[in-house]
Amino acid sequence: MEFLELIEKRYSVRAYKPDDIEDEKLxxxxxxxxLAPTAANYQPFQIIIIHTKGHENELNRIYPAGWFVQPPIIIGICAVRDKAWTRKDGKNFMDIDATIVMDHIILAATSVGLGTCWIGAFDxxxxxxxxxxxxxxxxxxxxxxxYxxxxxxxxERKNLSELVRYEHW
Known part of the structure; x- marks a missing residue:
């Protein structure tokens, strides 16, 4: 599958089959x-794998949507502030690094036939x-x-003309 085709195929899944995920795919x-790039290659993140079965109540405290507990796994990406690269002006890159990691996760999941839904609106x-x-x-x-x-x-996506600005120096 070509890269742009993979990106086009990915969508926010809000209904899941109860089927287990094969270890190879996970x-x-x-x-x-x-393998995701991070600022200065510090990799200031932790990946939390949560098996949903039997943990529905706890997971609904984090994000109370019925479909959130349907799939067999929830992945959490956490950032470790003190391990992240910080720019000279004080900008800490932990959130940016964690976001890049999540983007790699959702695209890799799509490439092996799994669905994801990026969730930032959690408690x-x-x-x-x-x-x-x-x-x-x-x-x-x-x-x-x-699955x-x-x-x-x-x-729905904006046109490139609304998103791209070309500088001509």
Missing amino acids: NTVLEAAR AAAAKETLKLPEGVEPVLFTSLG PADKPGTK
Whole structure:
């Protein structure tokens, strides 16, 4: 599959089959995360694998959507502030690094036939408490991971002319 075709194929899945994910596919997704570029290659992130079965109540504290607990796995990406590269002006890159890692995860998942839904609108305090995250480890993003039970809808995207600016020096 060509890269742009893969990007076009990815969508936010909000209905999942209960089927287990093969270890090989999960490892492919995790390897893509490991290979993600991070600022100064510091890799200031932790990947949390959460098996949903039997943990629905805890997961609903983090993100209360019924479909969130349908897939067999939820992946959380946490950033470790003190391990992240910081620019001279004080900008810490932990969130950016975590976001790049999640993007690799969702594209790798799509490439092996799995569905995801990028989730940023979660309860961070509930996530820290539920996952027993230590001081300095912050939840940044979650994604559901499983076999889709729905079909992609139409994606609305702006035209390139609205997003790209060319400088002519």
